[in-house]
Amino acid sequence: MEAVREPRTPQSQKGDRGQGGKKRSLQGGQWAKRQKTRKEKPVNEGSHEEVLVADIRALFAKQKLSQAPEGDIVKKEENADDIKTEEVDSTRVGNGESTNEVGKAILPDKFAEIEVEVVEISSTGDGLAIHPDSDQIYVVPFSTPGDIVKAKVITHFKNEHYSLADFVSVVKAGSLRDDSRVNCKYFASCSGCQFQMLDYPTQLAHKKTIVEKAYKNFSQLPPELMPLIGDTIGSPLRYGYRTKLTPHFDGPPGPRRDRNKVFKEIPEIGFMAKNRRVTLDIEDCPIGTEAVRMGMKRERERVGEKLSTYRKGVTILLRENTLRVRNDDEQASKDIPDTIKTTTEKYTDFKSCITDNNGTSTEYIGDFVFTNIAGSFFQNNNSILTPFTQYIRDNILPPTPSSAEPPIKYLIDAYSGSGLFTITLSSLFESSMGIDISGPSITSAKENAKLNNLPESQCSFMAADAPELFKSVKYPKDETVVVIDPPRKGCDESFLNQLMQFGPKRVVYVSCNVHTQARDVGVLVRGSEVGARYNLESLIGFDFFPQTAHVEGVAVLSRVDPEEKVGKAE
Ligand SMILES: C[S@@+](CC[C@H](N)C(=O)[O-])C[C@H]1O[C@@H](n2cnc3c(N)ncnc32)[C@H](O)[C@@H]1O
Structure with a gap:
């Protein structure tokens, strides 16, 4: 009909x-x-x-x-x-x-x-x-x-x-x-990017509306408790920024459990098509860094050569890895095969692409060095991490410290991964502690603390479920700030309740899903009967993924003390 x-x-x-x-x-x-x-x-x-x-x-x-x-x-x-x-x-x-x-x-x-x-x-x-x-x-x-x-x-x-x-x-x-902006021939069929036809300021303006709508729809907070939302901070790189891509290919066609099925020809290797359950064959992805794109080409060839060894579909990890040498090192003048070489005033970086999930990748954020198990979580856009961590540094302490209150000396980094915030913020605090459920990430975090010359007395880590931290925390609540950066589903009720019961002076909530962030921030602002409640001091988006609809949210909250009223941030 x-x-x-x-x-x-x-x-x-x-x-x-x-x-x-x-x-x-x-x-x-x-x-x-x-x-x-x-x-x-x-x-x-x-x-x-x-x-x-x-x-x-x-x-x-x-x-x-x-x-x-x-x-x-x-x-x-x-x-x-x-x-x-x-x-x-x-x-x-x-x-x-x-x-x-x-x-x-x-x-x-x-x-x-x-x-x-x-x-x-x-x-x-x-x-x-x-x-x-x-x-x-x-x-x-x-x-x-x-x-x-x-x-x-x-x-x-x-x-x-x-x-x-x-x-x-x-x-x-x-x-x-303006379709002349489109930079990829798979745009409008691949599910990866949505916005290549838009100019960058329009993408950023749209992402601000995503943050606004997330809080309007899901925080259940009245407008008078919302701060003015900041303009979304853009990524220095708009293409060539993704330090990790995971193309895949499906198993040989035929019944799933038939182990005797073999590939007759090289399968489509790439990303999912939009609105279709099929994999598109994609030989290049312009949002990947040069090293990752190089790895993608190499891995596609490798799969073709070793086709007879595969019986099922595979997701291929492509993770950028940086070898940094000082320019006065003899190695800096040489070329290393399979690497992209870039030279700055002090250093020469050789960037390669690693594919082993258990391999170790290294990257630099300003002068900080981070190693990571390649298959574990680490942020995927290195170009934005310096301005991003600087923003958190600039906002983690109270804007106007009060002489009547004790200074904040302690940091808890909940959902710390391999220590991004614990380590980059550590110099602001007497002592910092990170907690993450992933053992491999915590092993990397401890290694990263050493690599950045931070002794355990200053920067420690614990592998555990986030709510566990409240059992052992020794920091006084009035001198402590908690950074939260949970996975997309946000924090669970037990974590939020224990956080409010502990009642740290400040909370910085970072999230790759502003909708669950809005839900959780709503809970913190409303507060609990037995715990603290918070004022939403500022809220802003960061564009970690240009050309896509993703936005990373940063919400800064300060505890409302009994004599204070919850109110609109200045
Ligand atoms: C979005 S990542 C953030 C990692 C880190 N802050 C960073 O930026 O590199 C979320 C982290 O939460 C961790 N995680 C997930 N569930 C957890 C839980 N119940 N308790 C503690 N950590 C958890 C994951 O292992 C992952 O490292």
């Missing part, structure tokens, strides 16, 4: 406004009633779906569409019914409702191509578009506000009134789009 009207011409876009140019209110009225009764749920794990649905709900409210969705944010899997029934193209991502009827609206058939007008970019990096025939929002990747694009419908989500669609082509470009 094809329910699409004639394709929209650019002129017919005026159809979004009724006669007299009034903003349309499709079937009017109901949405407002629903807005009153709806209470936003806190984000669970800040998944793609949760964040997308929050944006879609907000857009429904803004556009005054009649079918504003209600109820819980449903995970895709809970709403699934068409993975099994998909006959047309089993590689398609999409497990929404298979029906084409949503409420009273008739929706386009799956795989129908329709023209839609993009009204905003979601926090997930996708264009959110409207179509004149239905109260449904179309999620179209690689599109920007003002674009009219042709999109191919993949699946409809009945509960939330949105549809996923593939980007097909631009019918009329909006003012933000």
Whole structure:
């Protein structure tokens, strides 16, 4: 059943406004009633779906569409019914409702191509578009506000009134789009980058809105408790910045458990296609550093040569490694095969790409040196780490130290990894302690403390679950600051409760997922009955991943002492 009207011409876009140019209110009225009764749920794990649905709900409210969705944010899997029934193209991502009827609206058939007008970019990096025939929002990747694009419908989500669609082509470009900026021939098919068609200031401005919306949707804090959000700080490198990439290839086609299946030809080696469960063959990725790109080429060749040794798919680790020598060292004048050589005033760096998960990678942040087990966590954009750690240094202590209060002398780095914050901030404190659940990361952290001439009395580490730190912490709470940098799912309740019970003077919350950060910061600002509560002093994003929709958030919080009131930061 094809329910699409004639394709929209650019002129017919005026159809979004009724006669007299009034903003349309499709079937009017109901949405407002629903807005009153709806209470936003806190984000669970800040998944793609949760964040997308929050944006879609907000857009429904803004556009005054009649079918504003209600109820819980449903995970895709809970709403699934068409993975099994998909006959047309089993590689398609999409497990929404298979029906084409949503409420009273008739929706386009799956795989129908329709023209839609993009009204905003979601926090997930996708264009959110409207179509004149239905109260449904179309999620179209690689599109920007003002674009009219042709999109191919993949699946409809009945509960939330949105549809996923593939980007097909631009019918009329909006003012933000300039495709001559695109730097990769796989852009608009690879799932890696979303924003290559945007200029960099627009990318940064968008990332600021991601932080704003995250706190609006998920912190449950009233606006008067929010500070002004800072402008997102950009990455010195906008391409060639990723020090780690993990391309993969799938096993030989055929039944999964058939160990006798062998590759007949070199498989696609690369990254997932957007909206499809297939791997794209990608021979080069311009967001990788030169050394990583060199490693990617080499590893692709190696897989081809050793094809008969593989029985299943593999994820290939590509991690940059730096060998630094002083310019007065004889080695600096030589070339080392398979390395990218760069010379600065004092040093010559030889950058290579390592692929062994258990190998050791080395990198430099200013004058600090960090080693890491290559397969363990370390930040992926070295170019931003100097301004980033400097920002934390500049903000970790109170802006105006009070003579009536004891100075802050102690640092706890929770979720410390291999010691990025513990080590780069250590000189500000008498004693610092890092804790991380990963044994290999803590082994690296101890080694890194030694390499940076920090004795154990000044900088120590512990391999344990983060809440364990509160059992042994000896630092006085009034003289302690805690840095938190958890994984994407954020902190668990037990950790936050114990943190508030301990009640350090300051908390700096760093996160690669601003949505779970907003949820957790909301908890700290509201406080607990038996513990401290906090004032959100400042909030800012850092662009660790240019060309993508990711943003790293840094929230600085100060404890509210009994005589103080929680209030808007100066
Ligand atoms: C985003 S990384 C941050 C690491 C470090 N701050 C850095 O920037 O290099 C999150 C870290 O949390 C650690 N982690 C995950 N769950 C944890 C837990 N329950 N307790 C302590 N550490 C945990 C991981 O091992 C990882 O090193």
